[in-house]
């Protein structure tokens with residue numbers, strides 16, 4: 107059991123929770139994640155550790171409501187408990203000096219970008235960060251990202267805030283004009299794929315954080331397997347951070363769609379039942 | 390000798406095929422009381438019982454059967470429990486035909502005593518009455534950490550608790566039981582039974598902490614700092630092997646671990662009441678010939694597959710699965726395609742598997758395991774259409790915990806090197822047993838290892854120096 111100590115609504119679909127999980131907080135490192143389950147019937151879902159405080163014994167998660175489990179999680183309030191909360195899982199990113207690092211965060215991927223940027227900055231790197239979202243209302247943690255970056259660029263696809271366009275546009279501009287030693291990209295698979303294609307052109311090594319479907323998160327089921335450099339790797343134990351040039355993104359995109367139909371069914375059923383309940387409660 | 394003394398072995402009553410393949414309820418129903426008593430009376434009560442040699446935990450088989458034959462059920466189950474704390478599980482899943490029953494003298498000229506059925510009968514009898522906890526001894530203020538809650542860990546913890554030690558089990562998943570909960574399906578081993586056995590271990594004073602991935606959430610060193618003085622590692626062989634052939638990451642291809650975990654642990658067969666989905670197409674191909682493959686094939690049938698085939702590279706004779714389970718699978722409609730192995734998977738433009746190209750095999754010279762090695766027949770390739778594939782070709786040791794224990798000796802396949810008599814590893818105070826030492830084996834052998842390690846840990850506390858560091 108892990109108690110929710112604090113809840114913040116960052117955007118209509120993105121929520122932040124500070125969770126009491128002393129064991130996880132004590133050993134967490136940037137790049138790692140947790141797996142949680144809300145109730146007995148629930149699914150196990152992975153979420154990145156967006157921030158952690160070993161002294162307070164707390165872990166911050168930020169999630170986008172995309173399906174049943176994340177929506178149910180979003181309905182929990184401060185003081186509620188999460189049934190299962192296990193971590194930290196996966197490997198941490200290498201904490202060392204690279205030189206100039208560009209951190210790219212797209213959408214909810216801004217959250218997992220933050221601890222990486224913070225750590226890389228603390229290791230003496232020059233950190234340039236580029237964060238982006240579809241539209242202004244979906245953007246969050248701008249100030250937090252600024253506090254761990256030497257330079258911060260903000261984009262929105264529709265131009266409602268910051269620069270109009272994709273994060274890759276700004277990245278290309280930076281790659282053209284400055285010497286970059288490492289790019290770290292976290293966001294939708296398509297974004298990580300585009301970033302990796304671009305950095306390969308410029309010869310800049312790139313780390314991406316993959317988000318396949320998972321079950322156990324301990325290397326027991328093989329559900330999270332991805333092809334990296336032609337080899338089968340398990341994201342939950344070998345990753346989630348991999349060399350972006352070598353990842354088979356198209357395979358990952360296909361695998362993420364495995365349960366599309368079932369996920370929709372589960373969501374519709376849940377929404378219908380919820381609506382019925384609300385009616386019977388006289389709303 | 391009267392012929393029913395030799396051939397009177399009862400058949401296990403089981404649910405009819407048509408009914409059972411539509412649900413996940415248990416298939417064999419257990420012997421009725423009169424039949425069990427009659428079977429018990431068939432036992433010769435041998436003075437030097439060979440059956441006992443076949444049981445890895447050396448249950449006093451004539452002893453319990455004799456009591457059963459006299460209708461003294463409470464004493465009979467107590468006799469079993471002197472050696473085996475999980476009889477309801479062993480009576481169901483032990484490969485008896487290769488163990489106790491294989492050695493029964495009656496089997497030489499007739500049919501062996503149905504030892505497993507009788508064990509199950511007594512365990513079920515006791516469960517219905519409600520299990521009583523033995524009186525607990527005076528607590529010994531020494532803390533032992535058991536890592537993994539499969540049969541090895543549960544047994545080791547239970548035995549130590551009975552001696553009075555303070556035992557905590559740390560389990561990575563959200564439910565205790567290991568393969569008993571995530572691997573073996575409900576229709577073969579009802580989860581209520583596992584839960585009850587776990588409750589029994591808890592009632593002995595064992596604390597179980599779930600969601601603790603040792604090696605990630607904390608290390609053995611952290612546990613040592615927290616006051617634990619001895620450790621038992623029973624983490625199993627949970628790393629799924631794949632074939633490493635082209636197309637293996639197509640959608641619709643599962644490892645048996647994933648397929649069974651979704652269905653058993655996460656209860657995907659109750660989707661959408663339970664949230665975890667599982668996808669079973671019209672045609673399912675399962676690759677392998679062990680218990681795991683049988684479980685996957687029979688699970689697929691129950692999840693609605695129209696056709697299930699089991700692809701195995703040797704012949705039925707070499708299949709490592711229990712004969713009873715092969716028979717039940719075939720009865721239910723699983724089609725065994727023998728002397729065949731896949732060479733690549735084929736898929737459609739959306740990344741979904743549509744079939745696999747296979748090659749036919751013939752049996753050549755025996756290999757290290759003594760079984761004849763399958764050799765491909767050139768030019769015999771053919772396609773088996775399938776929209777779901779389950780790869781059940783074996784498991785290995787999960788390195789996640791092991792790589793965080795500095796200096797722990799592993800063999801070249803990555804399993805822990807441990808003394809078979811005591812479970813002692815090369816690190817003082819660290820013991821291991823079950824699948825993480827032997828490789829994928831059986832429930833009862835894992836329990837045997839857990840029990841021997843418990844005894845050794847007790848000795849370790851009394852006389853640590855009797856366990857020298859050995860390398």
Ligand SMILES: Cc1cc2nc3c(=O)[nH]c(=O)nc-3n(C[C@H](O)[C@H](O)[C@H](O)COP(=O)(O)OP(=O)(O)OC[C@H]3O[C@@H](n4cnc5c(N)ncnc54)[C@H](O)[C@@H]3O)c2cc1C
Pocket residue numbers: 139149151152153154155168169170171172173174175176177214217218316317318319320346362363364366369370373
């Ligand atoms: C290592 C890792 C870290 C992650 N960190 C975060 C995070 O910090 N914040 C966050 O919002 N999300 C994160 N995710 C994704 C998150 O796990 C999924 O969004 C979540 O499982 C969806 O569950 P659901 O039941 O709400 O939606 P579902 O109904 O299961 O799915 C809805 C949609 O999400 C897609 N989806 C399902 N599971 C995943 C998955 N595991 N990854 C990506 N897409 C998925 C589906 O294809 C579908 O389109 C992470 C995933 C991984 C593997």
Ligand SMILES: Cc1cc2nc3c(=O)[nH]c(=O)nc-3n(C[C@H](O)[C@H](O)[C@H](O)COP(=O)(O)OP(=O)(O)OC[C@H]3O[C@@H](n4cnc5c(N)ncnc54)[C@H](O)[C@@H]3O)c2cc1C
Pocket residue numbers: 482483484536537538539540541542559560561562565566567568569572573574601602603604623624625626627649680681684787789790822823824825829830831832833835
């Ligand atoms: C599908 C299937 C069917 C089978 N059928 C039969 C059968 O009919 N008869 C039979 O005798 N045998 C059968 N077996 C084999 C039998 O189940 C195993 O030999 C036995 O369970 C091994 O027990 P164990 O305690 O060593 O490990 P496991 O049962 O594998 O338990 C290990 C436990 O340790 C946990 N763990 C792993 N790593 C960590 C970590 N780092 N931190 C904390 N916890 C951890 C795991 O989550 C797991 O719960 C079957 C196996 C499978 C997979």
Ligand code: SF4
Pocket residue numbers: 443444445446447448450473479480483485488489490504505508833
């Ligand atoms: S534990 Fe297994 S091997 Fe031993 S007597 Fe019982 S069924 Fe036979």
Ligand code: SF4
Pocket residue numbers: 431432433434435438439440441450451492493494495502504
């Ligand atoms: S060997 Fe067979 S007949 Fe003899 S005691 Fe054992 S079970 Fe009975």
Ligand code: FES
Pocket residue numbers: 319320321322323324325326327328329330331340341342343
């Ligand atoms: S999620 Fe099961 S192996 Fe990675």
